[in-house]
Amino acid sequence: MRISIDKDVCIGAGLCALTAPEVFTQDDDGFGELVPGREDGAGNPLVGEAARGCPVQAIEVSP
Template identity: 65%
Template sequence: MPTTQHISIDTDRCIGSGQCALTAPKTFTQDDEGFSALRPHAEDAPADPLVREAARACPVQAITVQDD
């Protein structure tokens, strides 16, 4: 069975820089106010190395990724 990743965004910490959406556009988008949001069904998706890169790229470390 493939590894899945649980992704969470600390919305209180997010500043809307958009680095996550630029790095992993299949997983992240920006909401109507410009803050980070997960695309539908992305919260528990198959592991994608770009998601970890997006978490590293976040200037305020608002993204957490855990492997199951």
């Protein structure tokens, strides 16, 4: 699985970090980012839910 966050689209809502905190976090400015070493989602079943829950669809998940 490959996960990417479009930093130009992210508004810093934080839903990704709340939904899948093992994979997503927020940077110092509050924008979403991937936890280092978890760029592949680490098999977390909540990654897809986090992507669907993003209010601006800034998260892309591909196989």
